[in-house]
Amino acid sequence: MDKNMQVPERLRKITLTISSLLFQFTIYAHDSTIGQQILNLKYSGSEGQSLWMSRRQKILYGLILIVCPWLRERAETLASFVGLSKYQAKIRKVLRWLDISLKLAAVWNFLVFLQRGVYQTITERLLGIQAMFPSRQGIRQVSFEYMTRELLWHGFSEFLFFTLPLVNFQRVKNFVRRHILNHHEDPALDGLRVMECAVCEDVPTNPQEIGCPHLFCYYCIQSNYKADPGFSCPRCRTSIPSVDSIRPYRTVIS
Structure with missing residues (x-):
């Protein structure tokens, strides 16, 4: 194998390994990503009696998140390996149309999300999962004194930023x-x-x-x-x- 081809192949393996470990210790183990854990959110599923993601949903999530991008990057190499080199042009064309279709689907899903507020990504919509709080949030008394003070100081700082350059x-x-x-x-x-x-x-x-x-x-x-x-x-x-x-x-x- 050419040395120039070995470096990208090693990078793909390293990326695949790191992505798999992150998935194992976040979504598969705790039903949430790192960012969702910071916000105290978890993915809830609609399968069976369990409130959270089922094992099937976790495996499908991992396939979509990790395996599909890996196969997309190695499509031409895998085509050559199984003897489909003469169809590489058609494979590239199909992959290009798939990319365009996924981007259009992502735009449509985003517009629906803005309207209904559920299923932020295509993956969440396909698997029927959505982020929610593990426990019911209590009613909090919100005081606007802090916000008023912040708005006052923000307006004062904007005034200073405008006037100070004008002072000699x-x-x-x-x-x-x-x-x-x-x-x-x-x-x-x-x-x-x-x-x-x-x-x-x-x-x-x-x-x-x-x-x-x-x-x-x-x-x-x-x-x-x-x-x-x-x-x-x-x-x-x-x-x-x-x-x-x-x-x-x-x-x-x-």
């Missing part, structure tokens, strides 16, 4: 720094150029000046001015008349 926080920050904090420069530094950025207070990267004795990083001054055209120097309150007032710092060599 850089302009608000500059306004607070300018009019509320009232930070004043030390008079002893008047006329002296401080060799640190007036915004980030670090050594300026690509130093810029705006006409006052202070330096700025290129990114600090440009970002602040673009976010707030009324931006002024945080230390001496020198304003920026226009973007042309921001220029690279040049040392004066005497």
Whole structure:
């Protein structure tokens, strides 16, 4: 056998084994899938006196769930094995029409399920089984206070998500720094150029000046001015008349 054919064959065997084990320890053992066990649901059958699935229904469910897809994947290989290679084109055509028919049946079943609320899948309808609670559900007193609170916070969060992008926080920050904090420069530094950025207070990267004795990083001054055209120097309150007032710092060599 070709090595390229061995890998898919091994994967099919592994998939078949895992599917069989899952079926054995879920539907066959407990009459419910893993998801139904979490929701405390079980399949009920209509055969005999038992409320839950009969052994016959479980075996048919396993054949439909596991064996049929496995045979569908190996149809051409099995046709070659039994000497029907010359009919492979017809077999593929029949399988294609079967797939289309099953999809149409699934759509029809879904529409009926939306109307009547029973038999969610074709398999459930064919076997006459449906998911239900093992014990009768008691009447619960439902309080809508929690729902009201959740709706209130949901509406408030939606309002914040809409309004926050519209707020220019850089302009608000500059306004607070300018009019509320009232930070004043030390008079002893008047006329002296401080060799640190007036915004980030670090050594300026690509130093810029705006006409006052202070330096700025290129990114600090440009970002602040673009976010707030009324931006002024945080230390001496020198304003920026226009973007042309921001220029690279040049040392004066005497």
